[in-house]
Amino acid sequence: MIYEFAVYDMFLPSIALFTFGLIYRLSRYAFTYRKTARPEWRKRPLARRAFLLIDSFIHAIIAAAKKSRVDFLVGLLVLHTLGVIPLLFLLSHHVAWWSYYFPPYQALSFLAIPTSATSSSLTVTAPLQPVSGMSFKFVNTIWGPLTVVLNGDVLAVLAIVATAFKLADRVVAKVKHRLQRVNWGDFSALILLLFILVTGYMATHHLPFGDVVTYKNVLGLHILSAELLVILLPFTKFFHFVFNFWFGKLHEVYDIWRRGL
Amino acid sequence: MSVQEAIRSVLREVDPVRLHYLEGCVSCGLCGPHCPFYYADVKYEPVNKAEEMRFIYRKEMTFAGKILGELVGAKLPRDKEDLERIREMAYRCTNCRYCYQTCPLGIYSGELIMMLRQIIDRVGMTPSCLTVLKDVEVSGNFPNGLISAWNEALKRAQEAIGGELPLDRPADLIYLPWLIEAILTPEVIVDTVKLLDKLNLNWSMPSKPLAIEPALGTIMGDKKARKVVFKRIVDYVKSHKGKAALLSHGGTPYMDLRFELPFVLGERAPFKVIHVVELLHEMYSEGKLNLKQDGVKVTWHDPCKMARGGGLIEEPRHLIKATSKQYRDLPKGIGMYSHCCGGGTGISLMAEEGRRMLRELLGELISSAKFCEELEKDHLVAVKNKVDEIEESGAELVVTGCSTCIHTINKGAKKFGKEFKAVHIVSYLQDYLP
Numbered sequence: 149m150i151y152e153f154a155v156y157d158m159f160l161p162s163i164a165l166f167t168f169g170l171i172y173r174l175s176r177y178a179f180t181y182r183k184t185a186r187p188e189w190r191k192r193p194l195a196r197r198a199f200l201l202i203d204s205f206i207h208a209i210i211a212a213a214k215k216s217r218v219d220f221l222v223g224l225l226v227l228h229t230l231g232v233i234p235l236l237f238l239l240s241h242h243v244a245w246w247s248y249y250f251p252p253y254q255a256l257s258f259l260a261i262p263t264s265a266t267s268s269s270l271t272v273t274a275p276l277q278p279v280s281g282m283s284f285k286f287v288n289t290i291w292g293p294l295t296v297v298l299n300g301d302v303l304a305v306l307a308i309v310a311t312a313f314k315l316a317d318r319v320v321a322k323v324k325h326r327l328q329r330v331n332w333g334d335f336s337a338l339i340l341l342l343f344i345l346v347t348g349y350m351a352t353h354h355l356p357f358g359d360v361v362t363y364k365n366v367l368g369l370h371i372l373s374a375e376l377l378v379i380l381l382p383f384t385k386f387f388h389f390v391f392n393f394w395f396g397k398l399h400e401v402y403d404i405w406r407r408g409l
Numbered sequence: 410m411s412v413q414e415a416i417r418s419v420l421r422e423v424d425p426v427r428l429h430y431l432e433g434c435v436s437c438g439l440c441g442p443h444c445p446f447y448y449a450d451v452k453y454e455p456v457n458k459a460e461e462m463r464f465i466y467r468k469e470m471t472f473a474g475k476i477l478g479e480l481v482g483a484k485l486p487r488d489k490e491d492l493e494r495i496r497e498m499a500y501r502c503t504n505c506r507y508c509y510q511t512c513p514l515g516i517y518s519g520e521l522i523m524m525l526r527q528i529i530d531r532v533g534m535t536p537s538c539l540t541v542l543k544d545v546e547v548s549g550n551f552p553n554g555l556i557s558a559w560n561e562a563l564k565r566a567q568e569a570i571g572g573e574l575p576l577d578r579p580a581d582l583i584y585l586p587w588l589i590e591a592i593l594t595p596e597v598i599v600d601t602v603k604l605l606d607k608l609n610l611n612w613s614m615p616s617k618p619l620a621i622e623p624a625l626g627t628i629m630g631d632k633k634a635r636k637v638v639f640k641r642i643v644d645y646v647k648s649h650k651g652k653a654a655l656l657s658h659g660g661t662p663y664m665d666l667r668f669e670l671p672f673v674l675g676e677r678a679p680f681k682v683i684h685v686v687e688l689l690h691e692m693y694s695e696g697k698l699n700l701k702q703d704g705v706k707v708t709w710h711d712p713c714k715m716a717r718g719g720g721l722i723e724e725p726r727h728l729i730k731a732t733s734k735q736y737r738d739l740p741k742g743i744g745m746y747s748h749c750c751g752g753g754t755g756i757s758l759m760a761e762e763g764r765r766m767l768r769e770l771l772g773e774l775i776s777s778a779k780f781c782e783e784l785e786k787d788h789l790v791a792v793k794n795k796v797d798e799i800e801e802s803g804a805e806l807v808v809t810g811c812s813t814c815i816h817t818i819n820k821g822a823k824k825f826g827k828e829f830k831a832v833h834i835v836s837y838l839q840d841y842l843p
C-alpha cells in the first residue's frame with residue numbers, strides 16, 4: 149500500500165512540487181536583481197584567477213580541517229563526501245532508479261557501489277545482467293576489492309552515525325550554548341534525513357522482518373520520505389545542495405577576482 | 410523612524426547576493442572559530458549574530474515566516490530588550506570578512522550584521538560616541554580639538570620636508586589623509602609626505618580635513634551620511650584634477666572608496682583609488698624605488714580591508730622582503746586567512762583608549778557609556794589573540810598599512826606586555842630608502 153502510493157502516486161507530484169518550489173525560489177533571486185554601477189576590477193594574471201576558481205571551492209574545507217576538526221570529519225567528510233553524496237548518486241539501487249527515469253544516467257553505472265561487502269565479488273568476477281526491460285550491467289563497477297569498504301552498508305552506517313552526531317551537536321548548541329541559530333528547521337531536516345537513511349538500510353536488509361509485506365512497507369516508507377525531502381528541498385536547508393552552494397561559491401569567485409586577491 | 414519602518418527600509422535593499430546570505434546558511438557553525446569575537450563568547454559566532462537578521466527577514470519576507478512565525482525562526486524585535494540584544498550582536502563584528510572566506514557556502518555573515526547596524530541606526534540606537542563623530546563628519550565643521558590635531562600633523566610634515574606642502578593644488582596624485590590618522594597615527598601622514606616628496610611625484614593634499622574616517626556612515630549603517638561624505642571626497646579630487654586618490658589608511662576608507670563607491674554614488678569615480686602600498690610596489694617593480702636591506706625580524710599584518718577586502722596581499726610582502734632577510738609571515742594565517750586585530754569598523758573608536766583620545770580632543774562631546782565598556786572586554790579578547798600571534802612569530806617589528814591596526818596592535822602590545830611595535834609601511838621604509 150505505502151509502496152504503491154510512493155512509487156506510483158507520489159513520484160510525479162513530488163517532482164512537480166519540487167519544480168514549483170525551485171521556480172519560486174529562483175524567481176526570488178531574479179526579482180531582487182538590480183543593475184548598478186560596479187567598481188573597476190583589479191588586474192591579476194589569468195593563472196592566478198584560475199587558481200582562485202579552484203581554491204574557492206576548497207579553501208573553506210581546508211579552513212574547517214584546521215579549526216573545526218570534528219565538524220570537518222563528521223559533517224564534511226563522513227556525512228557529505230563518504231555518506232550522502234555517494235549513496236544518493238552511486239549506490240547501485242539508486243543508479244538503477246536514476247537510470248530508469250533518466251536513461252543517460254546509465255553512463256555512470258561503471259561507478260556503481262554495491263549494497264554490501266559480500267556482494268563485492270560480483271562486481272569483479274561476475275557482473276550481473278538483470279533481466280528486465282531496462283536491463284544493463286549496472287553492477288559492473290570499477291571499484292573491485294575496494295568494495296570491501298566502499299559499499300552501501302558501510303556508507304549508510306557512516307551517514308547514519310554522522311547524522312545522529314549532527315543532531316546531538318545541535319542539541320548541545322541549543323541547550324548548552326543557547327545558540328539562537330539552532331531552530332526547529334535544523335532538527336526536522338536532520339530527523340528526516342536520518343529516517344531516510346535508516347529505512348533505506350532496513351529495506352536493504354529486509355528488517356525488521358523478512359516477509360514481503362514488511363519489506364515493501366519499509367521500502368515504501370524509504371521512498372515516500374525521500375519524496376517528501378524532494379518536495380521540501382527548495383524550502384529548506386537542503387536547497388544548498390541544489391543551488392546555494394553553487395551560487396555562493398561562484399559569487400565568491402567573482403568577488404575575489406574583482407578585488408584581485 | 411519606527412522599528413517597522415527601519416526594518417522595511419533595510420529589507421528593501423535585499424539583492425540576490427544578500428538573499429543568498431539570508432537564505433543559504435545551513436547552520437553548520439564552521440564560520441565560528443574564525444571570528445575574532447567567538448573567543449569572547451560562543452554566542453558571537455558569525456552565524457549566531459547574523460541569525461538576528463534572518464529572524465527579521467523570515468518574518469517580513471517569507472510565507473512560512475508570516476504564517477508560522479517563531480516555529481520557523483521568524484520574529485521581529487518586540488521591545489527595547491530585543492533591540493539592545495541586536496545592537497550587542499551588531500557591534501561584535503569588525504566586518505573583517507573572515508567568516509565569508511571560511512564558509513563552505515560563501516555566506517558573508519558580516520554583511521547581514523551590517524544590515525543590523527542599519528536597523529539600529531534608523532531606530533536611533535547607534536552608540537552615541539559614534540553618532541557624535543558621524544554628525545561632525547557629515548557637517549564638515551570639525552571642532553577645534555580635531556582641527557588642531559590635523560594642523561599639528563601638517564606642521565610636522567612641513568618641517569619634515571623642509572619646505573611648503575603642496576596644499577590644494579591640481580595634481581595627478583591627490584594624497585588624502587583622514588582626521589583619524591592625524592589623531593591615532595600622525596607619523597603616518599608625516600612619513601607619507603616625506604616619501605612623496607622624496608620620490609618627486611606630482612602630488613598635492615588638502616589643507617583641511619575632508620572626513621574623520623570615511624565614511625563613518627558606513628560603519629554605523631547610515632547610507633545618507635556615507636553618500637554625503639563620498640560625494641565631498643569625489644568633488645575634491647575632481648576639482649583638483651586628480652588622476653588618482655592616494656590613501657595611507659588601509660582600513661574601511663580604502664576598501665569602501667576603492668570597491669563600494671560606485672554602489673553608493675551610482676557611478677564610478679573619474680579617478681583611481683590607490684593605497685600607498687600599490688604606488689610603492691609599482692615603483693619598486695619598475696625599478697624606480699631602490700631599497701636597502703638589513704636583518705630586522707619583521708612581519709606584515711594584513712589589514713582585513715586591504716587583504717580580504719582589497720586584494721593587496723603580495724605587494725606589501727615584496728616590499729618588506731626586499732628590505733629584510735629576516736622577514737617572517739604570521740603563524741596562524743596570512744592574506745585571505747589572516748586574523749583580524751579586533752579593532753576595525755568602529756570598534757577601536759568605541760574602545761576605552763579610542764574614546765579617551767577623542768574625549769581629549771572633543772571635550773564633553775564624547776561620553777563614556779556602559780555599552781562601550783562591555784564591548785571593551787570582548788574587544789580585548791580579540792586583541793590578545795592577535796598580539797599573541799605576533800609574539801609567536803618572533804618579530805620585533807610588525808609592519809602594516811592601516812592606522813586602526815597600528816593603534817589596536819600597539820595598544821594590545823602595551824596592555825599585554827609584548828615587546829614588539831607596530832608601524833605603518835611608509836614609516837618602516839624611511840630607513841631603507843637610499
Ligand code: SF4
Pocket residue numbers: 433434435436437438439440441455456511512513514515516518
Ligand atoms: S559556515 Fe556558512 S553555512 Fe555554516 S553556519 Fe556559518 S554562515 Fe552558515
Ligand code: SF4
Pocket residue numbers: 443444445446454455458501502503504505506507508509518519522749
Ligand atoms: S566579519 Fe569578521 S568579525 Fe564580523 S562576524 Fe565575520 S568573522 Fe566575525
